[in-house]
Amino acid sequence: MTAPLHILALETSCDETAAAVVTLRGERIETCSEAVITQDEVHAEYGGVVPELASRAHLEKLTPAIRTALERAKIEPRALAAVAAGNRPGLIGSLLVGTSAAKAFAWAIGKPFLGVDHVQAHLAACHLDTDPPKYPAIGLVASGGHTHILALDSPLRARILARTRDDASGEAFDKAASILGLGWPGGPAIERAAASGNATAFEFEAGRFPGSADFSFSGLKTALLYAVRGVPSAPNRPQRPPPPPLDATRVADLCASFQAAVVRALEKGLERALDAHPASTLLAGGGVIRNGAVRAMLEQLAARRTLALHLTAARHCTDNAAMIGALAALRLAAGESDPLSLPAEPLSSLAAR
Ligand code: KG4
Ligand code: ZN
Numbered sequence: 001m002t003a004p005l006h007i008l009a010l011e012t013s014c015d016e017t018a019a020a021v022v023t024l025r026g027e028r029i030e031t032c033s034e035a036v037i038t039q040d041e042v043h044a045e046y047g048g049v050v051p052e053l054a055s056r057a058h059l060e061k062l063t064p065a066i067r068t069a070l071e072r073a074k075i076e077p078r079a080l081a082a083v084a085a086g087n088r089p090g091l092i093g094s095l096l097v098g099t100s101a102a103k104a105f106a107w108a109i110g111k112p113f114l115g116v117d118h119v120q121a122h123l124a125a126c127h128l129d130t131d132p133p134k135y136p137a138i139g140l141v142a143s144g145g146h147t148h149i150l151a152l153d154s155p156l157r158a159r160i161l162a163r164t165r166d167d168a169s170g171e172a173f174d175k176a177a178s179i180l181g182l183g184w185p186g187g188p189a190i191e192r193a194a195a196s197g198n199a200t201a202f203e204f205e206a207g208r209f210p211g212s213a214d215f216s217f218s219g220l221k222t223a224l225l226y227a228v229r230g231v232p233s234a235p236n237r238p239q240r241p242p243p244p245p246l247d248a249t250r251v252a253d254l255c256a257s258f259q260a261a262v263v264r265a266l267e268k269g270l271e272r273a274l275d276a277h278p279a280s281t282l283l284a285g286g287g288v289i290r291n292g293a294v295r296a297m298l299e300q301l302a303a304r305r306t307l308a309l310h311l312t313a314a315r316h317c318t319d320n321a322a323m324i325g326a327l328a329a330l331r332l333a334a335g336e337s338d339p340l341s342l343p344a345e346p347l348s349s350l351a352a353r
Helices: 040-044 051-073 092-109 118-127 169-179 186-194 218-229 248-276 292-304 321-333
Strands: 005-011 016-025 028-038 082-088 113-117 137-142 147-154 157-163 281-285 308-311
Touching: 005 051, 005 092, 005 321, 016 051, 016 321, 028 051, 028 321, 040 051, 051 092, 082 092, 082 118, 082 321, 092 113, 113 118, 113 321, 118 137, 118 147, 118 281, 118 321, 137 248, 147 248, 157 248, 169 186, 169 218, 169 248, 186 248, 186 292, 218 248, 248 292, 281 292, 292 308
Parallel strands: 005 082, 082 113, 137 281, 281 308
Antiparallel strands: 005 016, 016 028, 137 147, 147 157
């Protein structure tokens, strides 16, 4: 058996400053240590991520995060086999911090650098601390910035089968929570409130497109807005009655109905993608995959279609550096690395269809 390879991985694409050490041992990728410094407090008062504040916070927090990850792993820098960062897609100022730091670290220790795609890394997280999934696979990435269905011939060969045409599913949760005054990030708040609500109280439905597995969540958000604030009256038409007051029962019912509509949309998109591209394995990652109703839907779908289901562990669903390390480990094992001239890029390089 070949010697284990330790990789230092950095993630700074949005509002989490994260460093991790992962270890490639044969075919298995283990999370050796992690340090995540969340910026929730920095952005909470704005109800969303402020890009300039995010990159400044990364600058302050990345070195302590790297130091903590290496200390927890008890690994000297020179024992690392490579240094990796998510270099795309994301907020460009934030990506630059992690990508530049990873390049500098790799150069300083004379080891390879790898820049990996954050969206693809959300699915590579399914490889962490478990037996590797079998391919070909269909993967769902549902997060604050992305809602994609990917076809993966292998862990490294991914194509986009479907994507959202407007808001991402996590963004829809965040905006719904903001409309309801439930705080930010919104997904966990909506899930908590939905637990005591009636999912059939409101007839919410996400948008769909004929002959396509693409998603649309923007109209669903507007439907919720109208249920809360009332439907605007057309000019020169009588005023519509105001909606009932927003008491705890109504909030719970709105959350449960909204969450159920998102779950149905993800399920329908996956059904369509699987009809067109049969696969034996279903992968899922991204912040929204933390949601219990989403996880239950995926379990039922996999059972119905006899698919091997690999759900990202809850702690690796939201942005983290171990998932960057997982994709970097898979690439390193395939003999790949990147030049130090590799740029940070705001867009994913995953090809469509
Ligand atoms: O993967 P992630 O950390 O960031 C992006 O790559 O965008 O995902 C963050 C998103 C947020 O929109 C958050 O509201 C959502 O994941 N999220 C959830 C839950 N936990 C986090 N959405 C629904 N239910 C949850 N329990
Ligand atoms: Zn993400």
